[in-house]
Amino acid sequence: MSNFPQLVFSGVQPTGNFHLGNYLGALVKFVEMQNNYDCIYCVVDMHAITVAQDPLELSKHIREVTAAFLASGIDPKKHIVFNQSQVPEHAELAWVFNCIARLGWLNRMTQFKEKAGKDRENASVGLYAYPNLMAADILIYRATHVPVGEDQKQHLELARDIAQKFNNDLADSIERNGFGGGFFPLPEPVIQGPATRVMSLRDGSKKMSKSDPSEYSRINLTDDADQIAQKIRKAKTDPDALPSEAAGLAGRPEADNLVGIFAALQGVAKEDVLREFGGQNFSSFKSALVDLAVAKLGPVGAEMKRLQADTGHIDGVLRDGAARASAIARKNMTAVKDIVGFVR
Numbered sequence: 134m135s136n137f138p139q140l141v142f143s144g145v146q147p148t149g150n151f152h153l154g155n156y157l158g159a160l161v162k163f164v165e166m167q168n169n170y171d172c173i174y175c176v177v178d179m180h181a182i183t184v185a186q187d188p189l190e191l192s193k194h195i196r197e198v199t200a201a202f203l204a205s206g207i208d209p210k211k212h213i214v215f216n217q218s219q220v221p222e223h224a225e226l227a228w229v230f231n232c233i234a235r236l237g238w239l240n241r242m243t244q245f246k247e248k249a250g251k252d253r254e255n256a257s258v259g260l261y262a263y264p265n266l267m268a269a270d271i272l273i274y275r276a277t278h279v280p281v282g283e284d285q286k287q288h289l290e291l292a293r294d295i296a297q298k299f300n301n302d303l304a305d306s307i308e309r310n311g312f313g314g315g316f317f318p319l320p321e322p323v324i325q326g327p328a329t330r331v332m333s334l335r336d337g338s339k340k341m342s343k344s345d346p347s348e349y350s351r352i353n354l355t356d357d358a359d360q361i362a363q364k365i366r367k368a369k370t371d372p373d374a375l376p377s378e379a380a381g382l383a384g385r386p387e388a389d390n391l392v393g394i395f396a397a398l399q400g401v402a403k404e405d406v407l408r409e410f411g412g413q414n415f416s417s418f419k420s421a422l423v424d425l426a427v428a429k430l431g432p433v434g435a436e437m438k439r440l441q442a443d444t445g446h447i448d449g450v451l452r453d454g455a456a457r458a459s460a461i462a463r464k465n466m467t468a469v470k471d472i473v474g475f476v477r
């Protein structure tokens with residue numbers, strides 16, 4: 134990859150139940166990266182409608198995710214925070230990518246298979262083409278780094294494949310239009326830390342997810358202290374004491390998950406947690422986890438609620454972000470049109 138300016142892009146779907154997995158797998162990293170990079174953080178509302186949404190709920194959830202961004206400490210003045218549907222170039226580039234990506238590539242996407250389930254004939258075309266829109270989200274800004282949880286890895290690989298194929302197929306035109314070295318960077322996934330895949334509190338083999346019917350499977354960011362405490366106390370464990378080293382977590386998914394959550398909330402490695410709690414039983418570890426989770430998440434949840442009450446402020450942040458995102462997106466889309474050969 135040649136010398137593209139470093140730029141971070143990531144997105145979160147406004148589909149409700151913003152949870153601890155989203156927070157630790159994505160948001161905490163968004164906040165960290167804003168110290169070292171220019172960042173664009175997007176509420177991907179067009180992705181949300183790949184499955185049916187109640188319009189009133191959708192608007193509420195767009196503001197909920199925006200509030201989560203701001204409450205976690207993302208600075209919308211230094212960086213860009215906006216919702217996807219306000220910048221039409223995402224959809225425009227996605228169409229070009231629909232014509233670049235191959236059916237065979239999309240057929241391999243495990244998330245489509247999971248989400249479509251058995252009744253694949255009845256899934257929306259949008260759900261199938263979702264990864265192409267995601268590639269467009271990133272590449273319309275020519276972003277180089279994408280902080281995400283583990284579950285997005287395959288989509289990121291597809292985005293790299295699309296960028297590569299566009300650069301190869303249109304190499305001559307890219308060159309003619311003055312973009313030597315390829316037009317798109319190959320965006321790098323940033324999947325790091327002890328909580329890249331937070332699991333359900335009820336079942337250590339399942340990802341913590343917005344759509345799990347059990348409220349006890351996840352901690353939502355807006356849960357109050359009592360709810361957080363109750364969910365952690367009820368979390369599934371095994372009968373053994375905690376091991377003293379990370380290797381001892383193998384084959385113990387629930388223990389591994391709770392230790393990972395503790396480590397991520399504390400900003401340390403799992404080894405550090407085990408050094409402190411190795412040999413102790415779950416009841417004392419869970420008490421410490423409740424205290425830590427309430428201390429870390431409580432203020433974020435409270436700030437989210439405060440922000441969500443002021444929709445005028447939230448909408449203003451999104452509009453301002455969209456205007457700044459549009460300026461970049463428009464310029465890059467113009468270049469794409471020239472490269473493809475469209476007349477304008």
Ligand code: TYM
Binds near residue numbers: 156
């Ligand atoms: P979404 O909305 O499902 O999730 C938002 C972010 O949270 C991460 N995440 C998790 N991390 C750890 N443990 C979990 N249990 C967990 N659940 C979710 C996700 O990995 C993600 O980082 N396709 C994306 C949204 C998207 C996007 C993009 C992301 C659209 N365009 C462009 C990056 C760049 C999604 O559905 O995330």
